[in-house]
Amino acid sequence: MDRSEIIISGDTAGMEWRLPVLRFKGSDPKAPKIHIQAALHANELPGTALVHFLCEKLRAVESAGEIRSDITIIPHANPIGAAQSHFGELQGRFDLGTRTNFNREFPLISVKDRDGLVAELDRYNAVDRLKRQLMHMALEADLVIDLHCDDESLQYAYIDEAFWPEAADLASALDMEAVLLSDGESSAFEEAIGYAWKHETSEKKTRLPGKLSVTVELRGMRDVYPDMAKKDAEGLFNFLAARGAIAHPVTLAPFTGPAVPLDNIEMIRAPEAGTVLFHRNIGEEIKEGELLATILTRPGMADGAIEVRAPQAGLIVTRTSSRLVRRRADLMKIACGAASKVVRKPGALEN
Structure with a gap:
């Protein structure tokens, strides 16, 4: 596992944030590339717990030479939001400076314009620089998983109809109790990734086989427990294995929950x-x-x-x-x- 940091300079003198990025190198260039991030809403922490235990499992199979895909993991994708508290309460969903949702207003571009996301970054404020660098990394991947949670909630996901029903394997692996089929019309992170793939050519694609960009809602805000996180890590590991990212035999049961628009x-x-x-x-x-x-x-x-x-x-x-x-x-x-x-x-x- 390789660890690096992206340094995001602040909008006031003397401020900067560090974004740790973990990478596992795969052995098969044809295997799907993976991007997993957690806590883009900085106070939504079940995903951070999940990837901690997922990395334990990945390090074990890495030593055995069983990782086939390049896997990028960002355990806490929003150091800016993690530093913003108001009267002692963490404000992880909305940026206090711009009042913008940290998971909205991602650029809607074609994947062909990926490198333009990080061109002349100094023109943008810190939050936009964070968003652009996250999106730039994710658009290098084939499978993009953005880990969130709701308030009080079942385990569910927002999945663009362009990825369904192929993505039913993820719903099965994570024991989701529902899938909400989105229309791909927002500027949230996972939909901006899907938008870029759909608009790769002049004709908009409506199906994206072999691709996936999804928001997973890992139950509720307070559902941050070791047993839950280990179970979720096992489920995500099995999904990656089923998609060929890890040389590990696995059989997933069919997803039986509701999938509704x-x-x-x-x-x-x-x-x-x-x-x-x-x-x-x-x-x-x-x-x-x-x-x-x-x-x-x-x-x-x-x-x-x-x-x-x-x-x-x-x-x-x-x-x-x-x-x-x-x-x-x-x-x-x-x-x-x-x-x-x-x-x-x-x-x-x-x-």
Whole structure:
């Protein structure tokens, strides 16, 4: 394993960040190249724990000469966000300086223009330099895995329809409980990678066999435990072996969970501000009209509570950990068999 660092100079005097990059050299130039990164949202740490144990396994097979692919791993992809706290709370999702989501506004380019990402980097602020260098590295790979987590959540992934159902092997290997099929229309990291591949030629590609760019949501923010991380590392190792990156025999079971387009996701939002009392939990199958939550809008008053009910049947994939919510705050994501009646704009489900 080779370790190097990318140094990102700050936007104020005397500041810089160091981004560690781990590389395993493969023996087969025809094997798919791999890029794995964790904690682009700096406070989402299940992926960082996963890659720690994954690297243990990779070092073992490296010594046995069984690594066939070039594998690049970035254990914590956002040192800038990791340094941003507000009143003692880490702010890992949005940059405090620009108010931009660290996983949005990646350049939408053709893969042919990859080298332009790192040309004249001094023209850009530190966050954009970080994004451009991450994207430049990833576009050298064939399989790109961006490890995130949700708030309170099942294990699931956002997978562009261009990679499905070929990517069902990843869903199986990681024991995902759902797959959300995205439309590739946002500027999030994994969709920007897919965009670059789709626009390699003048005619936009709709299928990308042998390629994969995916956001994996490793359960919830607090699901950072050694046994979970080791299990997830084993699953990702098996996926890499199944794709030919590691000379290790493995058989993956078929993926049996739901795979639904984003139009079929019911985003349950708070109609009013107040204290949330949840009646249903993640992982539960619910029916249309079932009571999901009660919001205490005026505690102590006879008319001080309102009910939130399911618009249709489905699987509760995520739930907020907040119990005091603002009006229109996201409460749940429910994966359903039919499209939501709420019209969704193309792109990401949330900011």
